[in-house]
Amino acid sequence: MSTVKTALVIGAGPAGMEAAVKIGGAGYRVILADRADSLGGTLRQLCSSFPRWEDPADLIAYKTEQINKCPLITIKTKTTVVAAEKNGNGYLVTLGSDGLTSEIQADAVIIATGFELFDASVYGEYGYGSFDNVVNSLEFEALLKEWQENQGKTASPGTVAFFKCVGSRDRAKGLPYCSRICCMYTAKQAGLVKELFPDSKCYVFYMDYRAAGREYEEFVRSVIEQRHVRYVRGRPAKVLPEDGRLLIRAEDTLMGMPVEIAADMVVLAAAIVPGPGTRQIARLFQIKSDEYGFIDYNRNEPAKAGDRVFFAGACGFAVETLGAIQQGAAAAAEVIALFNQPNGEEKNA
Amino acid sequence: MPDASGIETQAFFKTIKLDAIDDSLPQEIKTACGVDVETCLECGKCSGGCSNVRIFDITPRQVVKLIKTGQEKPLLAMDALWACVSCQLCGDRCPAGIDIARIMDYLREKAYQKGIKATRYQVQLFHELMLGFIKKTGRVAEGQLIIRFNLKTGRYFKDADLGRRLFLKGKIKPFSSKIKNREDLRRIFQESIEREEDQ
């Protein structure tokens, strides 16, 4: 038994689940660890998906079933990585759960620790944290779920305004990079509101909309043309509570004219940033992260982060669910190829 | 000029031959203001929050864009130069950190030096009168400044009642204080641009 190699997968979102399924399917042991109490990661918080309006719960259920069917995968929820040290051709990793620690030997590691949202309260001009009804995009996903579950029983949210690039593409107060997925999930969120409440009004403030992906452009166009979400080009400047509503001031940069919208709710598409857990894991396994804390990749080997350490999903950079799954499979392929080597040695180590 | 819809149309609509433009204006702004207009994302956050954008003929975003495209003429003639209240909201919110208020100061100064008539004559006059006070005494006596301004603009009774109320409240002093070191003042103003002595 001890000759069967073991991979440790840290994080059980779509990337980590996919990696576990593939490695387990190839006949190797997997320990799938996650700090949460169930599988799915951030995907569990999401309501519907782009570009096909599918329910993320179905995807999680499907992957969970695959994992449960595979006797080689051990799930360790409510578990964090406490320590790691190089040990022969692998790592001796200390896992912590409920105040207890245990040690495991991992012959390879996949980091799939996901992302979190940039703290939107940095933008005092938008009033996140100061004014009611200014929420970030994950908080809005929870609302969408609630509305979907109570369909027909909830009052219309009225006018909802979506701000993109909150923290992204801002070298003064935020981050210079584009968070890549906000254009798509914002279209999805606005489209869902219009589906649930056809009499509501939805406005999306954008600098550009970036829909580079299969069926993505068609998806955004359908939200504009069939669901009648209004797109306004311009980055909002200020949210001012007035008469119990939220007055938004912006410039429509195509017209070159100031515009105002009295909204009932403002949704901030906050930038995608790596969570503190990712930094800590990177330190433990002595791998490089970039200046923002995303795990850096090896030239020519995009799934590899270090010696027997691979990564997948949003801990490497903002990525949508489909991309995370593909990256999970790619990282799994690296691990399987490594384990398939005679003596488990890497050729190009 | 308003068209049938009531929307103001801009007077400078004409074809700009982009390939004929050199980068002298952006370079000038970079040297004088320390601002690289190429970092502008053209997002319009500056204009959306501008305190006075409702009465601007050219929005702050367009100002930066016109610098990029070397259009000095409309920039120096624009009403926005004199409607800008220097509140700094634009630059403070700019995701590229572009100091737009500084650019506005620079363009205003340049227009003034070139003798281009301010569209808001009274704003320029107020500035001139104020600088006249500072040049003479080193300080500004607000009450006297406002009285002189209203006399010059022929608005003899504007704020007369307000002035009386403020005087009774002890807020307007009949005498102004002067600074002693005249030599310092002379040097500070000598270096600055020549303008008509205030009568």
Place this chain on the structure above:
Amino acid sequence: MNVAYFPGCSLHGLASEYDRSARLVCRHLGINLEEIEDWNCCGATAAHSLDHKLSVSLGARNLNLVKKMNLHMVTAPCAGCFNRLKTASYELRHNPSMAEEVAAIIKAPAPVETEVSNLLQLFVEQTGVSAIAQKVVRPLSGLKLAAYYGCLLTRPQRIAQFDASEQPVSLDQLLQALGAEPVIWSHKAECCGGGYAASETDIVIDLGGQVLEAARQAGAQAIVVACPMCQANLDTRQKAIEVNRGQKYNLPIIYFTQLMGLAFGYSLRQLGFNQQLNSAVTLLKQRGWG
């Protein structure tokens, strides 16, 4: 603590009650304000609008006078003066060629050492809100106030280096320490029209009107300011704004130093409350403070 004091033209004129209350409160807190001898006007807004170098030179001369007093820090109660002094200091520190030119004009090395703080900043950063709370003998309980920072007290953030420019909190915290109740409102850091009260009154009626309306909607009984331009615009133009908007406001526009003095036990007259057009005297006397 010895601090150089730059009153600026307004505190010698329209805002004399700000000057008086600031001096009283500082003495009470053990801050020794030394007025800069022979200070000159900061030039706002005229100088920087027409002549950048002039505006930096005017500020640099004042900063150099502070240096000559052997003081490290100057405080300016007016947000406009604070902005100009701080900008001059920033230019001298970050623009070597400008620093050189200005040094020649003021015939002294560029005074880069002098620190500039606004008066509110001096209280919250040097004295501390809890030390101020300990001096309160007459808590301003039940007084609902809109803390108004305006545009220049915190902007641009890069230069001002004080509080947060969009949702500032320091004045709210100070008012809370005095026992008052700061309201949550929208326009705490928007612009009132600044120096345009005389030359473009319509601008002040528009922008100042938005500020008054927001304070009214938030249920404030008065607006608290830290800038003579804000005070003058919102107080002297309030009547015109009421006519323009068809809405009575009746909102006293009070300097924060007046409220500190009141909470420390000084009388309304000592603090110049009687000098303001939309007077707070009735509101405060109703509560037995006087």
